[in-house]
Amino acid sequence: MLHSDPNTDDHRTIWTSDAARAVFDQPLMDLLFRAQTVHRRHFDPNRVQLSRLLSIKTGGCPEDCSYCSQSSRHNSGLSASKLMEVQRVIAEARRARDAGATRYCMGAAWRSPKARDMPQIVAMIEGVKALGMETCMTLGMLDADQSAQLAEAGLDYYNHNIDTSEAHYANVITTRTFAERLDTLEAVRQAGIKVCSGGILGLGEGSQDRVDMLVTLANLPSPPDSVPINMLIPVAGTPLEDAAPVDPIDFVRMIATARIMMPRAHVRLSAGRTAMTDELQAMCFFAGANSIFVGDTLLTKDNPEEEADMRLFAKLGLTPMVAHEHAPDEARRAELLAADPAIPILR
Numbered sequence: 358m359l360h361s362d363p364n365t366d367d368h369r370t371i372w373t374s375d376a377a378r379a380v381f382d383q384p385l386m387d388l389l390f391r392a393q394t395v396h397r398r399h400f401d402p403n404r405v406q407l408s409r410l411l412s413i414k415t416g417g418c419p420e421d422c423s424y425c426s427q428s429s430r431h432n433s434g435l436s437a438s439k440l441m442e443v444q445r446v447i448a449e450a451r452r453a454r455d456a457g458a459t460r461y462c463m464g465a466a467w468r469s470p471k472a473r474d475m476p477q478i479v480a481m482i483e484g485v486k487a488l489g490m491e492t493c494m495t496l497g498m499l500d501a502d503q504s505a506q507l508a509e510a511g512l513d514y515y516n517h518n519i520d521t522s523e524a525h526y527a528n529v530i531t532t533r534t535f536a537e538r539l540d541t542l543e544a545v546r547q548a549g550i551k552v553c554s555g556g557i558l559g560l561g562e563g564s565q566d567r568v569d570m571l572v573t574l575a576n577l578p579s580p581p582d583s584v585p586i587n588m589l590i591p592v593a594g595t596p597l598e599d600a601a602p603v604d605p606i607d608f609v610r611m612i613a614t615a616r617i618m619m620p621r622a623h624v625r626l627s628a629g630r631t632a633m634t635d636e637l638q639a640m641c642f643f644a645g646a647n648s649i650f651v652g653d654t655l656l657t658k659d660n661p662e663e664e665a666d667m668r669l670f671a672k673l674g675l676t677p678m679v680a681h682e683h684a685p686d687e688a689r690r691a692e693l694l695a696a697d698p699a700i701p702i703l704r
């Protein structure tokens with residue numbers, strides 16, 4: 358049942374599939390207007406959070422995610438590496454901070470971290486936090502003890518995507534279940550770490566799967582703080598190498614629907630930006646995306662160069678958020694609303 362309308366109040370909304378589908382299917386101009394209106398109630402619309410992602414352990418993953426070049430079950434030609442040394446991770450994070458990134462995301466191609474890896478992981482979190490950056494990790498499945506250790510080290514965010522709808526999930530991954538994904542998200546939440554969870558478009562799913570993925574995320578005990586929406590970059594040698602491209606307008610619809618259903622989340626344009634024009638990215642920002650990954654590579658895939666991003670920001674009048682900047686406080690929100698002629702409906 359839909360308990361409340363995020364357009365008109367701040368109460369938690371529990372979404373049905375039908376209610377979410379009605380949002381997703383409305384005429385695009387209505388959807389974009391509503392998404393931008395919700396966005397302005399909760400965020401400064403001209404500020405975008407910049408994250409930098411580093412692969413701290415690449416390839417050789419035992420999981421079989423059919424989109425992923427890092428799975429040892431596919432023939433992408435990617436060779437496996439060992440866990441990166443702590444000092445190198447910290448040096449890379451310092452460079453990212455000096456180039457403007459405020460959140461440092463560290464990813465390892467694991468089913469789950471092993472006990473022997475935890476001291477190194479903890480040292481990475483502590484070292485990156487000491488630089489004044491927000492920290493995020495994606496290490497695969499976590500149990501309660503592992504989550505508690507990461508929380509104790511000061512980890513701000515943990516990324517674990519649900520990837521797609523529960524109905525389509527088994528067509529994409531067979532080595533871990535959708536329920537196990539949710540268990541990890543719950544362990545992370547219970548440990549007090551902020552949850553980053555989203556999915557990927559282009560896995561052969563239909564529109565209903567896309568909507569249902571958002572319903573699962575929005576109806577978690579607490580909606581994720583951060584919602585990455587990825588566009589598949591097909592990789593040769595993976596089962597999805599010939600996947601049909603995602604329609605750009607469908608992608609914008611997903612961003613807008615995510616913004617409306619999770620009004621306080623950072624909605625992140627993640628993998629796939631290399632395939633997006635400036636115009637498409639601008640539409641995504643208007644639809645409520647307010648976070649991107651910056652840097653030349655995104656784990657093992659290309660990402661737009663930073664100069665191109667900064668040129669686009671200048672053209673659009675966007676500015677990067679500072680570290681730990683989230684939704685504006687009530688006073689700033691009131692200021693934004695009062696100063697904004699586009700949303701008289703909300704005054």
Ligand code: SF4
Binds near residue numbers: 426497
């Ligand atoms: S997506 Fe993650 S868990 Fe899945 S194969 Fe790739 S690295 Fe492993």
